[in-house]
Amino acid sequence: MTPAQSAAKLPAPVAARGGLSLRRAAPALLAAVVLALPVLPVPEFWITQLDYIGLYAIAVLGVVLLTGVGGLTSFGQAAFVGLGAYTTAVLTTQFALSPWITLFASLAVAGAVALLLAFLTLRMSGHYLPLATICWGLALYYLMGNLDGLGKYDGIVAIPALSVFGLELRDNRSLFWVIWAVALAAAFGVTRLLDSRPGRAIRALRCGTTMPEAMGISTFRYKVAIFVLSALLAAVSGWLFAHFQRAINPSPFGMHMGIQYLFMAVLGGAGQVWGAFAGAAAVKLLEDRLQVWLPQLLGTSGSFEIIVFGAVLIATLRFAPRGIWHWVERRWPAPQRVRDWGEAEALAPRARPEPASAGKVDAEIALHGALGQTDAPADRAPLLAAKDLRKQFGGLVAVKDVGFSIGHGEIVGLIGPNGAGKSTTFNLLTGVLPATSGEVTFMGRRIEKAKSREIAALGIARSFQHVKMVPEMTVLENVALGAHLRGGSGIARAILGLDRADERRLLREAERQLLRIGMGHLMHEQAGNLALGPQRLMEIARALCLDPALLLLDEPAAGLRHQEKLALVEVLRQLRAEGMSLLLVEHDMDFVMGLTDRIVVMEFGTKLIEGTPEEVRNSPAVRAAYLGTEH
Incomplete structure (x- = not known):
């Protein structure tokens, strides 16, 4: 097939075939509905439940990015949530700092610790990395429970409420907007990241190091980056949690919560951004119902819901390994990428070092x-x-x-x-x-x-x-991996959506090479x-x-x-x-x-x-x- 024939088979842009699909508009509709809930006559109980789901989803987004997409299994996410919570609790109660200032402190502490742990642990392979994160989570849990300055196992109380323009957000309805605004912003940011030059490099990590490194990608650098980014998301969740609860202790940051965050990611869809919300909602709602139903059924109280969660996890891994969100994907497939990068013209030749004997002939x-x-x-x-x-x-x-x-x-x-x-x-x-x-x-x-x-x-x-x-x-995305060295946008620009011009150039080059070998008509195929x-x-x-x-x-x-x-x-x-x-x-x-x-x-x-x-x-x-x- 010639390039001309291949180009003739290129699909028309989605917008030209009937406008935005329901799936493309769904995230914006979801955001509008969620943010409107506090002004609607919704029972207070459901507002509180949704607050917890939003808090959990922020932390689980980090697990999705690190484990589901990057292939690095971590049980230490709850420890980073605890770092964010305890940092703001100490600084606001003992030093009277503004909670908004302590947000940056929480991010700095979690980021610094994550960077140190990344350099110590991410060169490990196989089962050593999960074991290292378990050790890290346990160490921080017992550290928080034994330091006098952190209140030991009694924790820290009287944490001040968040305030916006002098208005204190003391009730669950007012905090709802902050929690969900952060959760949705994080989801859209991670979505933009994964659909970008660094995002393709991150997604390639699951395939091992040989292929990405051959494309010029520093796999260790990207492993460190997603480890730190996952920790920052957890720290934001912990910061919000501290000012939502107004009191904290080590219990919500123990190893059981690290396992539960991982369970939420797997149940919702470990490789799916919106699976973080589906998993957080499923686990939170099921946990509350089981705490009511199981004592009635068994005639005694206890943490029997953990047994049920274990059975659900085994069943999920056996019968639905791609999680809840995969069912949504099958029913409403993601829309085809809009071709917005113009004609398939060549990029300028990539700059490379001159030959050692340059200038001779x-x-x-x-x-x-x-x-x-x-x-x-x-x-x-x-x-x-x-x-x-x-x-x-x-x-x-x-x-x-x-x-x-x-x-x-x-x-x-x-x-x-x-x-x-x-x-x-x-x-x-x-x-x-x-x-x-x-x-x-x-x-x-x-x-x-x-x-x-x-x-x-x-x-x-x-x-x-x-x-x-x-x-x-x-x-198209697989081929664009080869153009990694010909782009320059990094993670921050991708999250903020400032890399679109660079993306169009890389995708244009990927399409050009597919046309060159007669595969242009398959560029949107998985x-x-x-x-x-x-x-x-x-x-x-x-x-x-x-x-x-x-x-x-x-x-x-x-x-x-x-x-x-x-x-x-x-x-x-x-x-x-x-x-x-x-x-x-x-x-x-x-x-x-x-x-x-x-x-x-x-x-x-x-x-x-x-x-x-x-x-x-x-x-x-x-x-x-x-x-x-x-x-």
């Missing part, structure tokens, strides 16, 4: 590129060169003293039987694995010890043998719904968004139909004509032989032969490696 390079020639000048250094590259895993030598080069505007194939060391070599070139010894130079710079994101910043992009993507994101072949093409489009000088493709033709392979060949030849260099690891010999300029053959971790496709095809050593015989 610039005029000659420009001439060869203009003529479409693929042979580099004789005195020109190769774009990438590997020398005596070696990788050992203990006593196993996976790659042994391999060396080859890739010239400017050249397509090189890397082939060999299974277990030959191709993928290991590929990972050494892209920073996924550090070399045991040897050298890799790119544009005159040593990169064998560089990290994946540093290599990406220099201008090397890659695909993966096993497709790596974010299944829940659309094809990536997880694609077959393997289109997923591989999507990965290539994502890599092209990086604007690389060198493109490394790991089995790009695997899973493609014949016509798709022919289209891919044309795309790769066009990239070479534009001056891009390519390295292909591939098992499809017809694909490799008809496309590459040179081929490197590996066997048992060593380089067997290097030559033109014809030389490799006629080599007895290559036939022996593949067939086990030289005849």
Whole structure:
């Protein structure tokens, strides 16, 4: 499919097909209804219930962002709520500071503690991070309960009420507007964040670190960011809670509440912003009803609702792992993104470091590129060169003293039987694995010890043998991940909605690359719904968004139909004509032989032969490696 044909299949903007959908208008309608409740004849009990739901939802939003979206399980959210509550309680009762001033103090204390804990714990993996957050939550709980200055387990009383323009907000109805204004503002802010350049990086964290780092994303930085942001949301909830209750003690900030916040997120929909509200409402209302029903049913009092919650959680994980909000999503699907970024024009080439030998043959390079020639000048250094590259895993030598080069505007194939060391070599070139010894130079710079994101910043992009993507994101959003280094908006600008111009540029570039490979008509499809072949093409489009000088493709033709392979060949030849260099690891010999300029053959971790496709095809050593015989 040509780019023109693909563009013809682009869906029309949503607004042009009938205006805003009910789903698009639902958040604004919900906000209007909720904020109007205190002036309506609603019983005081329900106002109080909604106050608690709003307070819980603010804290659970942090759990959704950290655990549901970012994939970092934390049981310590209640401890950060306690930090916010105790900070404002101490400063307003013992130092007579204004509650509005103590809001910033609560945020500062929670943020500083979260930053410290993030650097101590977020490098942990597996079960160590949840265990670390449990230890942190327990430590703070017992600290609050044993310090005289914090009132020990009796807590702090006589916390002043909030006041606005001299009017004290002492009753639940007046505080309702403050609580829900904050809760809705936080929800809209997190929604904007997730639909942005940093938001896509955060959503990619659940897929591990290999793919995001290859796109130039600092995964540790974003883990720290969402950990701190989650703590700040909890601190705001705690600050409001202290002035809502007017008295606090350690009990609401114990480990049981940390588990309950996590339960709310899972029940509502761990990866859904509005699932935080659904989960908070379900747990709060069910808890109140169970406290009435269970004593009547069992004839005795006790915390039997905890048993029921455990059963509900198990049932949710078994039968509805995506939570309550997923049912809403299925009934009222999210509207398709409005295409508001104009024509699919190219971004300006991404700035990257100059070659170490820049200025030597610039005029000659420009001439060869203009003529479409693929042979580099004789005195020109190769774009990438590997020398005596070696990788050992203990006593196993996976790659042994391999060396080859890739010239400017050249397509090189890397082939060999299974277990030959191709993928290991590929990972050494892209920073996924550090070399045991040897050298890799790119544009005159040593990169064998560089990290994946540093290599990406220099201008090397890659695909993966096993497709790596974010299944829940659309094809367009997955491809836009590749343009991460070409944008500049951060988390604060995304939350405030100040990044829209930058977003339009990145989405325009993602659409351009999809059109380039004939997938423009699928840009709004969820990536997880694609077959393997289109997923591989999507990965290539994502890599092209990086604007690389060198493109490394790991089995790009695997899973493609014949016509798709022919289209891919044309795309790769066009990239070479534009001056891009390519390295292909591939098992499809017809694909490799008809496309590459040179081929490197590996066997048992060593380089067997290097030559033109014809030389490799006629080599007895290559036939022996593949067939086990030289005849």
